[in-house]
Amino acid sequence: MSHWQEFLGAQGAEYQTDGTVTFPQATSPNNTDTWMTPLEHERLISLHGAKAQSFLQGQVTCDVRELSEQRWRYGAQCNLKGRVMASFTLAAAGGDELLLKLSADLAQSTRDNLHKYAVFSRVELAVDDQRVVLGLSGPDADRLISQHLGFAAPAAGEFTGSDKAVVLALENQRFELWINSQAAPELWQVLSADCLPADTALWQQQDIRAGVAKINTATAERYTPQDLNYPLIDAVNFKKGCYTGQEVVARLHYKATLKKRLYLIEGAGEVPAATAAVSNSDGKNRGEIVQALSQANGFIALAVLPIDDAQSLYLQERDEPITRLDLPYATAEADNSP
Incomplete structure (x- = not known):
């Protein structure tokens, strides 16, 4: 167990078998709606080298060059059949270092797969044990970043950082903090004066509502980027x-x-x-679940389903109806491209 994990344990965190974290019920000291959670189910891969950007450009679906404009990117590594082996969030840490954040259960295999090609570019890759990931969400999140990290919070879709932390702005006052593990306990303590700790599932639920599918070992190599709406994000x-x-x-x-x-x-x-079948009223398979989490009175999920299918759909294993909801981004139905 790492020093960071020991620290979280002392704060009441309980680790689940899937790597997520839960906390006992807590109240915010200042009764705010801002909260934070450790994203222990995800890990970072570090890429070092003068040619790290050009190397990664030839390995993944997103345009790595856009990092120079301080824009972080979602992306994927695919196999020869165009199936997503790993999905990730990409940002730069400064100098010639790039960081990929992805499901912890895919971190080592993804690092090893990239390493097979990196030797020709003199790029060093490692699963990063020197940084941890926090999620910070709520109306005071940007103020807390400025107050405790010493720089203004980035605009949505952008990232900024220092030696202490790389901060990515997602949607709706939601931020990811990729923090030096030695500095993380102190930052957690000062943040806890203004926001409460939350279960990892709350963050994952927001990812699902944002329409961002995260691939892990259960779903690797099953879907194309288009299946997952990746061109749209x-x-x-x-x-x-x-x-x-x-x-x-x-x-x-x-x-x-x-x-x-x-x-x-x-x-x-x-x-x-994950991968549970979705069927129509005749029991015919029409798609499958990619990710799902509990919510009040049931569950919320992302599923790969037929486009413009007006049929009523059900979870095949339980014959229970499901309801389609609106995604927060536009969907170009003709070819799934922006």
Whole structure:
């Protein structure tokens, strides 16, 4: 157990088998709606080297060059068939270091896969044990970043940072803090004066509502980027050039009419497992669950389903109806491209 994990344990954190963290019920000292949570189910991969950017540009779906404009990016690493092996969030840490944040259960295998090609570019890769990840959300989040990290919070879609932390601004006053593990306990303590600790699931639920599918070992190599709406969240750039799987991904974009995409859904009952089947009233398989979490009176989930399917749909294993919800971004139904 790391020093950071021991510290969180002393704050009441309990680690679950999937790497997420729960806390006993707590109240905010100042009764604010701002909260923080450790994202222990995710890890960082560090890439060092003068050619780190050009190397990664040839391996992933997003345009790594856009980091120079202080814009972080979602992205994916695909196999030769254009299936997503790992999804990630990408930002720069300063100098010639890049950071990928991804599911902890894919961190080592993704690092090893990239390393096979990195030797020719003299890029060093490592699963980063020197940083941890926090989520900070709520109306006071930007003020707390400025107050305790010494720099203004970035605008949505951008990142900024120092030796102490890299901060990414997501949507709706939601921020990720990629922090030096030695500095993390002190930062947690000062933040706790103004915000309360929260379970990791609360952050994951917001990811789902944002329509951002996160791949882990249970869902790796099952979906194309288009299945997951990745072109719609700037996780795919069709003009950047070659990468593994690019021919398949580009062909789907330019020559195919897509028949399925990612939907936000909800339903009653227990949380379905990833890859659980979704069927129509005749029991015919129509899609599957990618991610799901509990919410009041049921669950909320992301599922890959047929486009413009007006049929009533059900969780196949329980014959329970599901309801489609609106995603927070526009969906171009014809070809799933922005």
